[in-house]
Ligand SMILES: [Zn+2]
């Protein structure tokens with residue numbers, strides 16, 4: 044066994060430490076390491092001796108190799124320095140050979156010395172090729188140094204003896220123990236703590252990583268694990284072979300030149316045979332070689348470039364990489380780097396991973412809009428690396444722990460069967476079954492562990508996930524056959540986390556929907572009348588006729604379009620042309636006694652006035668009119684002619700100022716009410732009778748995709764949202780919980796939904812939805828309050844519990860009363876029928892004159908009693924409640940009908 048570790052006396056520990064603590068500072072090894080300086084002095088003395096004594100030449104070359112290696116490395120190492128000091132001490136005696144005859148015994152010692160130096164150079168070379176971390180954890184290194192030191196020591200004593208140098212006392216340099224620096228000691232302790240065998244750390248990357256983190260060293264990369272897996276003896280042997288070649292090639296030519304050329308780097312020669320592989324870095328996606336890799340060689344971002352505009356890196360919002368480190372040749376989960384996430388996403392698809400077990404627990408406390416804190420873990424088989432790619436021949440298991448984002452801690456690692464076997468070797472010694480845990484906090488964490496048989500064999504993986512709001516974690520055990528890398532049995536559900544509901548013992552009975560507002564219809568109040576007759580001055584023989592169906596088309600809230608034709612009714616062959624010079628229009632609503640000017644009239648561009656129409660010819664005008672609005676109407680945006688049909692009188696004037704006219708009617712045609720769809724769970728509406736005469740409707744529908752449970756007016760409702768609501772209810776005791784809200788037209792109307800929670804069954808059983816007028820409405824008059832049953836959702840505990848209803852406080856807010864006024868739907872003001880034209884010109888003219896007189900009187904005579912009747916209806920409506928009025932309205936209407944009949948009879952008489 045090697046001697047107990049002790050701090051080396053002569054090496055510059057403090058300098059070394061300074062170096063390690065500030066790893067970025069480049070330290071000149073000559074300054075930081077006096078041992079190297081002394082060795083170079085001895086080397087220069089030896090070059091003189093070597094020129095005259097060829098026997099010394101290999102010794103010279105070997106010392107040069109060692110110096111070259113040590114000059115090239117970045118850190119001073121206690122064991123290397125110790126060995127170098129001993130060698131330097133031994134070789135410092137060789138210049139004496141110049142002055143004496145070399146005896147066979149001395150020659151023998153020097154030959155032996157060459158062998159010892161060769162082994163030492165190979166050891167230093169092999170040792171130095173290992174990374175700082177691997178050198179420490181490969182605890183057998185110390186034994187190799189001890190052997191080498193012992194060989195140098197005995198060779199040195201033989202040399203001193205043969206040179207007849209007598210030491211009065213034991214030289215400290217030859218008797219001291221091989222030093223161990225603090226990292227070596229820490230490594231020994233660490234391995235001891237984990238089963239005491241190097242095997243324990245040899246294959247377990249997580250364990251090696253733990254040591255690195257503990258010692259503030261770089262996170263181990265693949266190379267470190269390879270180095271730990273290597274057999275150092277093989278590497279030393281290989282280097283020895285190369286050193287021999289270097290010596291032979293150099294000595295073989297000329298000893299003198301070899302020594303003169305000794306200034307060139309033998310170490311470079313040693314490495315020259317290695318044709319260094321160029322590797323691709325997974326972090327920065329650049330090429331690199333292991334020899335050029337260093338702690339600042341690679342620059343990258345922690346996160347992926349996001350797809351937004353402008354494109355940024357969410358880790359730092361900077362263009363230049365925010366992270367520095369070693370290049371890495373294989374994907375890893377040691378720390379986040381951009382390209383990892385795209386690869387992770389790609390490896391999520393079903394044809395890539397067959398998930399044997401997957402658990403997830405969500406923190407129900409976090410607000411709905413904040414990204415939720417999810418604990419998760421899964422174990423599965425990796426089937427292929429790319430979608431559609433070839434299936435992996437080697438069984439590969441994939442273990443994933445934690446939420447994979449650049450801000451969280453996660454684990455995502457594959458294991459082939461040989462890798463599983465290796466890790467099993469380590470776990471057998473270390474008994475460290477933890478694969479990964481993302482937090483030490485017992486309230487919320489995700490974890491994966493190896494399951495071991497008594498023999499120490501891995502038999503499966505256990506995954507655990509617990510959110511802070513769950514009382515118990517989700518735990519699953521996945522049995523795995525180590526020899527095949529396959530699942531070897533059923534997944535065991537050890538524990539269930541999350542929030543689960545119970546089976547309600549009876550169905551929920553919900554209150555009826557309550558609606559405040561009038562019943563309205565989506566049918567027009569009656570058909571549009573088209574029986575109005577063309578009317579013209581006696582001297583203007585034209586006939587006007589409506590050409591559109593319906594006669595007027597509403598093109599905006601207050602504009603209408605129509606089309607009429609003008610027929611020149613003069614006898615065929617007559618030279619009486621009609622020249623239309625002007626078009627006017629006036630309007631009134633049913634019940635109004637007078638026509639008023641419209642605010643605008645325009646004609647189709649083809650009808651540029653004046654228009655000349657020959658006898659028996661016609662001309663079609665397409666026109667538009669705008670009906671003036673009151674300020675109040677403009678403010679509310681009420682549709683024109685919403686309640687009372689509109690009458691529009693189009694008046695055409697000929698060149699002499701004679702007029703002809705035609706009345707057209709517009710009856711409001713409401714939008715069709717929304718019909719329920721097959722996908723609807725419920726449809727709720729409230730009436731809006733004042734501005735548009737419509738139903739304001741929302742639908743509660745079945746889910747549109749698998750991630751949601753249902754949607755309320757196109758707003759998704761997820762199981763997670765409901766669980767949050769239930770959690771909140773259990774915590775606060777409040778069972779009527781505000782769920783969502785939507786406002787329309789900046790506050791014209793809105794709906795609000797509350798989730799009603801059954802505390803006993805731990806579930807949302809219904810949504811309560813209130814439709815009401817919004818902030819834009821000063822007087823609130825209409826509303827609807829409805830209930831919608833919530834479908835079954837989520838994980839259910841197979842246990843029945845009595846139902847418990849929510850304690851409700853929300854009701855329809857106080858509303859002002861509203862009664863839909865009874866508007867007149869028709870009147871007779873425009874029911875004039877012109878007399879048939881006389882065949883005889885003179886009698887026709889007199890009849891026409893008579894008619895005109897009659898026509899002038901008629902409206903006045905008729906409208907008087909009609910107006911009175913309408914007034915009475917209006918008064919009756921205003922006086923008291925609708926119910927009381929119905930009888931009175933009926934009487935008034937009866938009178939109205941009677942009068943209309945009278946009117947009709949009179950009109951008929953008049954026609955005759
Ligand atoms: Zn960044």
Ligand SMILES: [Zn+2]
Nearest residue numbers: 324327341370
């Ligand atoms: Zn890189």
